[in-house]
Amino acid sequence: MRRFSWFNATSLTLGFAFLYLPMLILIIYSFNGGRNVAIWAGFSTKWYGELFRDQAFLDAAWVTLRVGLMSSTLATILGTMAAYVIVRGGRFKGRTVMSGMLYAPIVMPEVITGLSLLLLFIAIGLDRGLVTIVLAHTTFTMCFVSVVVSSRLVTFDQSLEEAALDLGCTPWDAFFSVTLPIIAPAVISGWLLAFTLSLDDLVLASFVSGPSSTTLPIKIFSAVRLGVSPKINALSTIMIAIVAFGVITASLINKRSVTKRLKDEQEAAAS
Amino acid sequence: MNYRRLFLIGVPYVWLLALFLVPFIIVLKISLSDIALAIPPYTPTLHLSDGWEGLKDFFSKLDFDNFLFLKSDPLYWKAYVSSLQIAILSTTITLLVGYPIAYGMARAPEEWRATLMMLVILPFWTSFLIRVYSWMGILGKEGFLNSALMWLGIVDEPLTILNTNTAVYIGIVYTYLPFMILPIYAALEKLDVSLLEAAEDLGCTRTTAFWLVTLPLSRPGIVAGCFLVFIPVIGEFVIPSLLGGSNTLMIGKILFEEFSSNRDWPVASAVAVLLLLIVVVPIVLFQRSQERQAEAQK
Numbered sequence: 001m002r003r004f005s006w007f008n009a010t011s012l013t014l015g016f017a018f019l020y021l022p023m024l025i026l027i028i029y030s031f032n033g034g035r036n037v038a039i040w041a042g043f044s045t046k047w048y049g050e051l052f053r054d055q056a057f058l059d060a061a062w063v064t065l066r067v068g069l070m071s072s073t074l075a076t077i078l079g080t081m082a083a084y085v086i087v088r089g090g091r092f093k094g095r096t097v098m099s100g101m102l103y104a105p106i107v108m109p110e111v112i113t114g115l116s117l118l119l120l121f122i123a124i125g126l127d128r129g130l131v132t133i134v135l136a137h138t139t140f141t142m143c144f145v146s147v148v149v150s151s152r153l154v155t156f157d158q159s160l161e162e163a164a165l166d167l168g169c170t171p172w173d174a175f176f177s178v179t180l181p182i183i184a185p186a187v188i189s190g191w192l193l194a195f196t197l198s199l200d201d202l203v204l205a206s207f208v209s210g211p212s213s214t215t216l217p218i219k220i221f222s223a224v225r226l227g228v229s230p231k232i233n234a235l236s237t238i239m240i241a242i243v244a245f246g247v248i249t250a251s252l253i254n255k256r257s258v259t260k261r262l263k264d265e266q267e268a269a270a271s
Numbered sequence: 272m273n274y275r276r277l278f279l280i281g282v283p284y285v286w287l288l289a290l291f292l293v294p295f296i297i298v299l300k301i302s303l304s305d306i307a308l309a310i311p312p313y314t315p316t317l318h319l320s321d322g323w324e325g326l327k328d329f330f331s332k333l334d335f336d337n338f339l340f341l342k343s344d345p346l347y348w349k350a351y352v353s354s355l356q357i358a359i360l361s362t363t364i365t366l367l368v369g370y371p372i373a374y375g376m377a378r379a380p381e382e383w384r385a386t387l388m389m390l391v392i393l394p395f396w397t398s399f400l401i402r403v404y405s406w407m408g409i410l411g412k413e414g415f416l417n418s419a420l421m422w423l424g425i426v427d428e429p430l431t432i433l434n435t436n437t438a439v440y441i442g443i444v445y446t447y448l449p450f451m452i453l454p455i456y457a458a459l460e461k462l463d464v465s466l467l468e469a470a471e472d473l474g475c476t477r478t479t480a481f482w483l484v485t486l487p488l489s490r491p492g493i494v495a496g497c498f499l500v501f502i503p504v505i506g507e508f509v510i511p512s513l514l515g516g517s518n519t520l521m522i523g524k525i526l527f528e529e530f531s532s533n534r535d536w537p538v539a540s541a542v543a544v545l546l547l548l549i550v551v552v553p554i555v556l557f558q559r560s561q562e563r564q565a566e567a568q569k
Binding site: 004005007008009011012015016018019020022023025026029039078079081082084085089092094098101102104105107108109110111112113115116117118119120123135136138139142171172196199200202203206207217220221224225227228232233236239240243244246247248251255 | 275276279280284286287290291292293294295297298301368371375376378379380385387389390391392393394396397398399402404405406407408411414415418448449452502503508509512523526530531539540547550554
């Protein structure tokens with residue numbers, strides 16, 4: 001590669017400062033003792049204490065977590081099925097419609113998806129609550145899962161599956177003992193993506209949630225509409241910490257497995 | 272067709288049909304109906320059991336009043352134009368900010384690149400809402416930026432940035448920057464360095480080599496990045512409502528307000544249909560360019 005110039009170094013430094021400074025300021029000021037957000041009034045963890053004493057936030061967090069777990073699991077099952085059918089299903093009637101329906105929610109503005117789901121739930125008389133949020137999130141996130149899983153399915157060697165079938169596996173056995181273990185990393189990252197999208201979603205949830213089922217993003221949004229609040233800074237810091245921990249751990253595990261595989265291959269080649 | 276195959280195809284198919292396509296048709300329908308029919312309890316007026324007569328009755332009741340209303344009220348018109356303006360300008364700024372970063376990443380030593388990639392992806396996993404919110408504390412009248420500028424003596428009184436369109440631009444560039452960086456980086460990383468060496472051997476300066484070789488070869492990344500920013504920004508709702516002011520008109524925000532405060536569902540549905548018509552054009556163009564790209568690589 002060519003020389004790494006001063007221009008490159010400057011643009012990288014400024015770029016990453018721009019990406020990370022706002023979050024860094026948010027984290028630092030969540031430990032601010034005073035109520036005024038811009039004036040430093042000594043280190044304190046009092047906003048964290050207040051956050052954990054606020055029942056409304058804890059309830060919202062619990063709702064968000066349950067919705068996230070349920071919808072991402074459902075979305076992973078449905079998305080994997082859809083990906084399998086699209087990549088391996090051969091030709092069938094309505095294949096184009098199906099791949100269109102799998103692609104559209106990804107690019108469709110969320111306000112439209114939210115409004116249309118709300119109108120559906122009203123039309124069929126389904127009360128808005130936890131169930132409707134789970135249905136909305138599953139529909140939205142299964143499309144992302146199917147994108148992730150099908151990109152893995154495309155590259156994977158179909159003859160392995162055929163060999164299993166030749167050796168007497170039933171199609172189910174072949175799927176669970178050959179295909180699934182191979183595509184497992186993609187299925188897991190699909191699940192994580194679905195879970196993160198569900199935890200983060202404000203727009204769909206605002207349309208389809210009822211009064212008894214406020215999610216964390218809805219709660220945060222209504223709190224920050226009125227201005228900056230130190231309690232929300234504390235909550236944001238916790239959420240940023242969880243995500244950073246998850247992403248860094250995942251990439252370390254991934255790196256280790258890649259190095260291990262390379263090492264194994266080298267040893268196999270040497271022997 | 273065996274049962275296993277039917278089950279595999281049927282379950283996701285029916286799910287998407289029921290929770291994506293049908294709701295969408297309902298929106299189309301409500302956008303064409305009177306407010307009296309569409310407020311809760313909303314009753315669909317199309318009864319398939321009535322057969323042809325029902326269908327004829329249904330179509331005779333459709334009206335385009337909601338769309339005419341959108342046309343007559345300048346608010347909507349202005350909101351469409353300003354959404355497009357904001358989307359175009361912010362995509363351009365994001366490109367100008369993102370390109371040097373992607374370029375720097377592609378030039379960085381090999382062993383840094385994985386870490387740099389992760390640093391770009393990490394914000395993407397962090398809550399969108401929180402990333403937008405983090406700017407509220409920076410841009411406000413008593414915010415971090417104003418305090419810093421006043422302390423440095425650059426300004427005498429705080430600047431009004433929060434609740435203006437400037438804040439919306441900053442918010443968009445900040446939150447969508449990874450979408451711009453990643454495709455451009457992917458294109459630049461694949462670039463064959465010997466082409467640049469050849470250009471310089473043939474008498475190009477480094478700058479002309481950049482304009483004649485690097486930039487044209489990174490075009491697929493630029494195109495993909497611009498679409499990935501432009502398409503979601505048009506319908507954006509969170510950024511204009513948190514960082515924008517009352518005079519920031521964006522169609523996603525209008526739709527949400529029409530639905531939540533005015534409870535005017537037919538008009539909200541009509542706004543949604545028109546928003547979709549606007550977004551469809553860039554989506555189709557993007558699809559086409561991606562397909563062409565895939566074919567070129569074969």
